[in-house]
Amino acid sequence: MRPTVHDIAEKAGVSLATVDRVLNRRKGVRAETVLRVEQVIASLGYQRDLAAANLAKSRVYPLVFVVPEGENSFMRGLEMAVHEARRRSSVERTDIKLLTVPPFDEGALAGALDGLSVEGLAGVALVATESPAVRRSVARLADAGVPVVTLVSDLPSARRRHYVGIDNVAAGRTAASLLGRFLSHRPGKVAVLAGSMLVRDHVERRLGFDQVMRAEFTNLEVLPVIEGRDEAEAAERLVGEMLDRERDVVGIYSLGAGNRGLISALMARGLNGKIEVVAHELTDHARQALADGVFAAVINQDAGHEVRSAIRVMKALADGVDLVDGQERIRIDIFLRDNLP
Amino acid sequence: MRPTVHDIAEKAGVSLATVDRVLNRRKGVRAETVLRVEQVIASLGYQRDLAAANLAKSRVYPLVFVVPEGENSFMRGLEMAVHEARRRSSVERTDIKLLTVPPFDEGALAGALDGLSVEGLAGVALVATESPAVRRSVARLADAGVPVVTLVSDLPSARRRHYVGIDNVAAGRTAASLLGRFLSHRPGKVAVLAGSMLVRDHVERRLGFDQVMRAEFTNLEVLPVIEGRDEAEAAERLVGEMLDRERDVVGIYSLGAGNRGLISALMARGLNGKIEVVAHELTDHARQALADGVFAAVINQDAGHEVRSAIRVMKALADGVDLVDGQERIRIDIFLRDNLP
DNA sequence: CATTTTTTGATTTACGTACATCAGAAATCT
DNA sequence: AGATTTCTGATGTACGTAAATCAAAAAATG
Numbered sequence: 001m002r003p004t005v006h007d008i009a010e011k012a013g014v015s016l017a018t019v020d021r022v023l024n025r026r027k028g029v030r031a032e033t034v035l036r037v038e039q040v041i042a043s044l045g046y047q048r049d050l051a052a053a054n055l056a057k058s059r060v061y062p063l064v065f066v067v068p069e070g071e072n073s074f075m076r077g078l079e080m081a082v083h084e085a086r087r088r089s090s091v092e093r094t095d096i097k098l099l100t101v102p103p104f105d106e107g108a109l110a111g112a113l114d115g116l117s118v119e120g121l122a123g124v125a126l127v128a129t130e131s132p133a134v135r136r137s138v139a140r141l142a143d144a145g146v147p148v149v150t151l152v153s154d155l156p157s158a159r160r161r162h163y164v165g166i167d168n169v170a171a172g173r174t175a176a177s178l179l180g181r182f183l184s185h186r187p188g189k190v191a192v193l194a195g196s197m198l199v200r201d202h203v204e205r206r207l208g209f210d211q212v213m214r215a216e217f218t219n220l221e222v223l224p225v226i227e228g229r230d231e232a233e234a235a236e237r238l239v240g241e242m243l244d245r246e247r248d249v250v251g252i253y254s255l256g257a258g259n260r261g262l263i264s265a266l267m268a269r270g271l272n273g274k275i276e277v278v279a280h281e282l283t284d285h286a287r288q289a290l291a292d293g294v295f296a297a298v299i300n301q302d303a304g305h306e307v308r309s310a311i312r313v314m315k316a317l318a319d320g321v322d323l324v325d326g327q328e329r330i331r332i333d334i335f336l337r338d339n340l341p
Numbered sequence: 342m343r344p345t346v347h348d349i350a351e352k353a354g355v356s357l358a359t360v361d362r363v364l365n366r367r368k369g370v371r372a373e374t375v376l377r378v379e380q381v382i383a384s385l386g387y388q389r390d391l392a393a394a395n396l397a398k399s400r401v402y403p404l405v406f407v408v409p410e411g412e413n414s415f416m417r418g419l420e421m422a423v424h425e426a427r428r429r430s431s432v433e434r435t436d437i438k439l440l441t442v443p444p445f446d447e448g449a450l451a452g453a454l455d456g457l458s459v460e461g462l463a464g465v466a467l468v469a470t471e472s473p474a475v476r477r478s479v480a481r482l483a484d485a486g487v488p489v490v491t492l493v494s495d496l497p498s499a500r501r502r503h504y505v506g507i508d509n510v511a512a513g514r515t516a517a518s519l520l521g522r523f524l525s526h527r528p529g530k531v532a533v534l535a536g537s538m539l540v541r542d543h544v545e546r547r548l549g550f551d552q553v554m555r556a557e558f559t560n561l562e563v564l565p566v567i568e569g570r571d572e573a574e575a576a577e578r579l580v581g582e583m584l585d586r587e588r589d590v591v592g593i594y595s596l597g598a599g600n601r602g603l604i605s606a607l608m609a610r611g612l613n614g615k616i617e618v619v620a621h622e623l624t625d626h627a628r629q630a631l632a633d634g635v636f637a638a639v640i641n642q643d644a645g646h647e648v649r650s651a652i653r654v655m656k657a658l659a660d661g662v663d664l665v666d667g668q669e670r671i672r673i674d675i676f677l678r679d680n681l682p
Numbered sequence: 683c684a685t686t687t688t689t690t691g692a693t694t695t696a697c698g699t700a701c702a703t704c705a706g707a708a709a710t711c712t
Numbered sequence: 713a714g715a716t717t718t719c720t721g722a723t724g725t726a727c728g729t730a731a732a733t734c735a736a737a738a739a740a741t742g
Contacts, residue, residue: 002431004698015721020700028719030709047431051392052698055727088665090343090388173679181637181677184525212679296522304667324429326645329682334675336522338514338553341670345728356691361730369689371739393728396697 003044012040023048050319054093061122061315062095065151065307066112068103068127072195072230072257073283074303075103075127078152081307094311103230104196106131113137118144123314125164128155130200135159147317149310152301153201161317164310166301166332168201172208172255174332175278178297179251180217182276187219188250191242195230195256205255205280220251228258235261243269254279259286263294282335290337300333344385353381364389391660395434402463402656403436406492406648407453409444409468413536413571413598414624415644416444416468419493422648435652444571445537447472454478459485464655466505469496471541476500488658490651493642494542502658505651507642507673509542513549513596515673516619519638520592521558523617528560529591532583536571536597546596546621561592569599576602584610595620600627604635623676631678641674 009019014037021029022037029037040046053059065082068075079098086096101108109126110133116124124141128134128150135158141148142159154163179190192209194202206225213222226242228235235258243249243265252275254262259279266272272294279286282300289295309328316323335341350360355378362370363378370378381387394400406423409416420439427437442449450467451474457465465482469475469491476499482489483500495504520531533550535543547566554563567583569576576599584590584606593616595603600620607613613635620627623641630636650669657664676682 006698015723017701017722018720021720024700026701030719033719049396049698050432052396052727053700055390055393055396055729056698056700058727091391167680167682170680170682174677177677177679182522182525184523208679302667302672308665308668324649326643327649331643331672331674332680333672336515336518338518338549339508339511339673341508341511346730347728357729358692358731359690362690365730367731371689374689390728393697394730396699397728397730399697 002049003046004049005046007044008037008040008046011044012037050321060093060095061318062097062120063122063311063314064097064099064116064124065310066099066101066109066124066126067151068129069100070103070230071232072103073259073285074152074257074281077281077283077303078127078307081303084304085307085311092311094315096311104129104198106133106198110134110137113141116141118146121146122318123147123149125149125151125310125314127152128158128160128200129153130155130198147314149313149317151306151310153199155200162313162323162328164306164313164328164330165201166330168204169208169211171280171299171332172205172210172253173212174208174334175205175253175255175280175297175299176209176212176217178334179253179276179278180213180220182296183217183220183250185217185219186250188248189221189223189246190251190253191223191239191246191249192225193235193239193252193254193256193258193262194225194227195258196227197225202256209253209255223249228256228261230257232258232261232264234258236264237261239265240268243271249275251276251278253277257281259283259289263289266294282333287340290335290340293337296336298335300335301330302333306330343390344387345390346387348385349378349381349387352385353378391662401434401436402659403438403461404463404652404655405438405440405457405465406651407440407442407450407465407467408492409470410441411444411571412573413444414600414626415493415598415622418622418624418644419468419648422644425645426648426652433652435656437652445470445539447474447539451475451478454482457482459487462487463659464488464490466490466492466651466655468493469499469501469541470494471496471539488655490654490658492647492651494540496541503654503664503669505647505654505669505671506542507671509545510549510552512621512640512673513546513551513594514553515549515675516546516594516596516621516638516640517550517553517558519675520594520617520619521554521561523637524558524561524591526558526560527591529589530562530564530587531592531594532564532580532587532590533566534576534580534593534595534597534599534603535566535568536599537568538566543597550594550596564590569597569602571598573599573602573605575599577605578602580606581609584612590616592617592619594618598622600624600630604630607635623674628681631676631681634678637677639676641676642671643674647671 005019009016082098099112101112106129114137138148138158148160150160150163152165226238276296278297279295280299282298286298346360350357423439440453442453447470450470455478479489479499489501491501491504493506567579617637619638620636621640623639627639
């Protein structure tokens with residue numbers, strides 16, 4: 001049997017009220033007594049029963065998710081996952097608010113964060129855009145004692161408590177490794193399509209991709225990055241121009257969300273299947289492209305997992321409880337035509 | 342606010358005791374009254390507060406894991422994951438027993454299951470070996486109302502309630518797809534090293550592998566399966582003989598646990614890096630082989646995830662609660678040299 | 683109709699914690 | 713020393729459910 005507050009009170013020779021005061025850091029206890037009680041707590045290895053505590057407090061966890069709006073399918077999937085989680089709110093004692101902000105817009109993101117009333121907030125999860133204003137907004141929340149978690153794209157060294165998402169450098173390395181091996185020492189050029197170099201995940205993927213390309217696949221020349229702002233039209237146009245301009249393009253790494261445009265550009269030129277493409281995020285279009293042989297591989301992160309993980313992490317941080325690390329590591333999924341779920 | 346038993350009692354015009362009797366299927370309530378109360382429960386959308394109920398009952402979940410013993414590194418990892426979970430027992434209200442049985446031994450497994458006292462058992466998770474005796478033992482547990490879950494290797498159509506593990510056909514297909522693309526239309530032979538065709542996961546992986554090989558990579562000839570019983574020495578000897586006998590072996594799919602033996606056989610002949618190898622399970626040896634370029638890819642299932650999932654599933658089944666499906670889907674991890682964690 | 687059996691209500695205790703109140707003890711100050 | 717402030721104890725209520733007891737009411741039985 002695990003020890004209870006009663007056991008502590010008895011062993012420390014104090015009343016239940018005093019134990020409660022110590023446990024919940026309420027004032028009105030002599031330092032000396034606090035120490036004695038804390039020693040007993042440690043010696044008994046007491047851990048509060050969170051379920052009982054939450055019951056007594058009628059605890060709910062008010063959480064906020066901030067996600068970029070727009071046509072980006074992955075973000076829409078993330079939003080759906082948040083709604084999904086919301087349906088479990090009564091069981092999980094959460095109260096989830098979802099905010100959407102214009103993509104790649106530091107001011108809007110910072111503004112949304114600053115607009116949050118900090119009162120009783122148990123956690124904030126945001127898809128981060130790199131900027132000083134956003135860092136300041138995160139710092140404000142942190143100062144107010146609100147656990148902040150970054151989602152999908154990190155903001156390292158900011159005062160976020162945790163990052164929920166894949167290792168994007170590793171994702172880029174994986175993409176390069178797959179592409180390089182699929183092209184097995186055939187010479188040629190490789191193009192990279194990104195959304196924007198303002199979001200960290202894209203920067204990191206590119207970094208990882210370049211690392212491996214340069215080190216292992218010297219037969220391939222990596223062309224300058226195309227920034228399609230994660231919009232289908234822009235991506236189609238830019239990729240089209242590149243394809244018309246360059247000769248010997250044998251591979252493309254699409255590390256952002258412009259997949260629909262990319263597919264159109266390839267199809268329009270009858271290059272589908274002739275160029276090896278590795279893309280990110282298993283959206284409907286990407287899935288179709290895989291099945292059709294337009295994409296060779298898709299690297300994915302599971303939005304449902306990420307949202308559930310973010311919720312677990314925010315609750316744990318709010319409660320000051322340990323995380324099960326392995327459980328919160330978001331993994332890189334690799335899909336080929338033959339392992340589509 | 343979600344409705345409580347008090348709300349039900351009030352609205353149904355009965356006492357709390359009667360509500361309790363209905364909710365917990367105790368006798369002593371007229372059929373007519375039961376109906377009325379149940380209607381109110383449905384109309385209010387009442388859901389019992391599991392945390393409060395477990396608190397009142399001082400509920401613990403006695404669980405049993407049955408895992409094959411022996412040198413199989415993956416199974417040892419699984420065992421470690423169970424011990425890890427055990428450390429969280431007090432928080433998760435579990436009481437976990439771990440049994441090990443000789444591998445590939447139907448009788449031993451069935452015996453272990455039959456030896457379990459069913460009293461109050463909240464769930465059993467086993468790594469299944471295909472056999473009528475095992476099916477019977479599973480049926481006995483099911484009859485006694487104990488939720489049974491298969492782990493890693495399934496026993497479909499038996500009375501297990503859930504399977505926790507990867508889709509092994511998809512894994513085999515993935516392996517074939519990777520191997521085929523890495524060898525990009527080079528002609529040659531491909532060998533398959535399995536543990537035993539008595540365990541379903543190995544059978545299914547082979548099936549998926551053959552499907553894709555036959556359909557997409559006709560340039561490659563798949564050699565008859567080598568059964569190494571997941572033992573290093575046997576695997577080394579059998580693979581060695583195969584390598585000495587066959588010419589033009591360009592790829593190997595190791596779908597079982599004989600990786601150490603496989604690596605030795607390749608090294609001894611200086612074939613490391615010359616033959617593309619796709620293997621299963623990211624053990625220490627496999628990791629090293631990946632880093633050294635002996636293995637091209639490793640397909641993995643995360644033992645920690647599987648154990649945690651099995652526990653969640655058994656608890657949910659014992660409580661008659663819905664699962665979050667997406668959360669319990671075990672994913673196929675693909676590791677290349679460049680995305681090793 | 684009386685008797686037995688079944689059903690129901692009322693009430694209480696428990697689970698482990700949170701939190702509030704009030705009185706009394708101990709320490710600190712004047 | 714008396715007054716004030718700071719601690720501490722005792723006690724009770726609450727959270728939502730489980731479970732037990734006993735009495736009363738209703739129904740079924742003879």
